[in-house]
Amino acid sequence: MRILILGGDGYLGWPTALRFSRRGHEVHLVDNYLRRRLLAADGTDSLTPIAGDLGARVAAWEQVSGRRITFTEGDLLDWDVTRSVFASFRPDAVVHYGELPSAPYSMRGRQECVLTQHNNVVGTLNVLWAMEEIVPEAHLIKLGTMGEYGTPNISIEEGFIEIAHEGRRDLLPYPKQPGSLYHCSKVHDSTNIHFACRVWGLRATDLNQGVVYGISTDECDLDERLVTRFDYDETFGTALNRFCVQAVIGHPLTVYGRGGQTRGFLNIRDTLRCVELAAENPPEPGEYRVFNQFTESFSVVELAELVQRAGKEIGLEVRIEPIDNPRVEEEEHYYNAKHTRLLDLGLEPHLLSETLVEDMLERIRRYQDRVIEDAIMPRTRWRPRG
Numbered sequence: 001m002r003i004l005i006l007g008g009d010g011y012l013g014w015p016t017a018l019r020f021s022r023r024g025h026e027v028h029l030v031d032n033y034l035r036r037r038l039l040a041a042d043g044t045d046s047l048t049p050i051a052g053d054l055g056a057r058v059a060a061w062e063q064v065s066g067r068r069i070t071f072t073e074g075d076l077l078d079w080d081v082t083r084s085v086f087a088s089f090r091p092d093a094v095v096h097y098g099e100l101p102s103a104p105y106s107m108r109g110r111q112e113c114v115l116t117q118h119n120n121v122v123g124t125l126n127v128l129w130a131m132e133e134i135v136p137e138a139h140l141i142k143l144g145t146m147g148e149y150g151t152p153n154i155s156i157e158e159g160f161i162e163i164a165h166e167g168r169r170d171l172l173p174y175p176k177q178p179g180s181l182y183h184c185s186k187v188h189d190s191t192n193i194h195f196a197c198r199v200w201g202l203r204a205t206d207l208n209q210g211v212v213y214g215i216s217t218d219e220c221d222l223d224e225r226l227v228t229r230f231d232y233d234e235t236f237g238t239a240l241n242r243f244c245v246q247a248v249i250g251h252p253l254t255v256y257g258r259g260g261q262t263r264g265f266l267n268i269r270d271t272l273r274c275v276e277l278a279a280e281n282p283p284e285p286g287e288y289r290v291f292n293q294f295t296e297s298f299s300v301v302e303l304a305e306l307v308q309r310a311g312k313e314i315g316l317e318v319r320i321e322p323i324d325n326p327r328v329e330e331e332e333h334y335y336n337a338k339h340t341r342l343l344d345l346g347l348e349p350h351l352l353s354e355t356l357v358e359d360m361l362e363r364i365r366r367y368q369d370r371v372i373e374d375a376i377m378p379r380t381r382w383r384p385r386g
């Protein structure tokens with residue numbers, strides 16, 4: 001297959017590219033280094049040292065594997081760039097990771113919020129228009145998030161829910177209550193993608209992904225130069241990645257509020273497998289399908305306790321220190337999200353309890369002298385004047 005990976009320099013995009021390339025697919029990447037630039041502007045950096053720009057990264061991959069990955073350094077917001085990438089590469093599948101993924105960043109202020117929504121919504125619109133014009137048969141695999149649903153007091157279905165109303169029934173998009181203005185951008189994307197499938201006949205899989213953790217993948221582990229980025233700062237780090245870094249450097253685990261917030265999680269290896277399963281099993285033309293992409297649910301306190309126990313196994317003394325919750329969210333709530341469609345396609349999950357020590361804590365220890373402690377504590381509040 002010819003696979004276009006948008007956001008190919010990112011935490012998930014880079015390892016996804018290596019996996020597809022290793023399996024013999026033709027891979028092209030697009031990235032404008034937005035993530036790197038925003039981290040640098042905040043005075044922080046990936047825990048793992050990145051081998052250089054995309055040119056250096058794909059050269060390292062070619063040396064290690066003998067396989068070639070091509071790339072474009074460019075912005076999806078630039079229509080000429082997006083159009084010409086689609087016209088020259090003519091992908092069979094498009095894996096779209098190329099967005100700004102930070103809830104705190106989108107809540108920092110007007111400028112950051114507008115940047116997030118403009119980047120994500122307009123970038124995805126350009127992708128949809130390029131597909132409609134150039135490769136209408138191609139399959140869009142788009143990364144959404146479980147955070148699109150929020151935490152309703154009923155079970156969360158995979159994208160659609162059957163509703164009975166005044167004696168009539170219909171299968172309708174599941175109601176969305178996103179938890180940040182970043183999550184709102186994902187909801188807007190979902191609406192636009194669904195529309196493009198219904199009206200233009202495109203085919204798309206919207207992967208409502210949980211929170212990803214981990215550094216290790218089969219390909220990234222082949223050579224130090226192939227490692228993916230790993231962020232732990234308040235803005236771009238995800239909860240579990242941050243807890244693990246905190247455990248290793250002896251910083252208390254910062255549980256926000258009462259810590260009953262429950263979310264779906266998955267290992268980075270499972271992200272790659274899910275995307276591969278979606279690519280191998282495309283939907284019909286005109287079909288918009290949604291998979292809830294996570295493997296296990298944990299509350300924030302449960303996560304912290306798991307990290308504490310795993311730390312103990314390797315001699316780390318880990319303290320848990322709840323702090324004032326900077327977010328506006330339910331701290332105790334019902335959570336039952338369905339996630340069977342990827343399992344039905346053959347996903348075999350890696351479980352957190354089995355990977356925490358070796359895949360996370362031990363790996364993080366190797367880079368612990370690179371940790372920038374100032375970047376960890378939350379500064380962004382959901383109510384700016386609250």
Ligand SMILES: NC(=O)c1ccc[n+]([C@@H]2O[C@H](COP(=O)([O-])OP(=O)(O)OC[C@H]3O[C@@H](n4cnc5c(N)ncnc54)[C@H](O)[C@@H]3O)[C@@H](O)[C@H]2O)c1
Nearest residue numbers: 007010011012031032033034035075076097098101143212
């Ligand atoms: N990591 C997670 O836990 C997680 C969970 C749920 C959903 N997601 C989604 O998965 C996707 C990938 O996440 P990630 O953690 O790898 O993020 P990331 O920031 O590491 O990767 C995204 C990449 O896209 C690039 N990019 C952003 N805007 C672009 C533009 N306009 N043009 C070209 N490139 C652009 C960035 O420079 C970055 O390299 C995101 O859409 C994110 O919302 C991630």
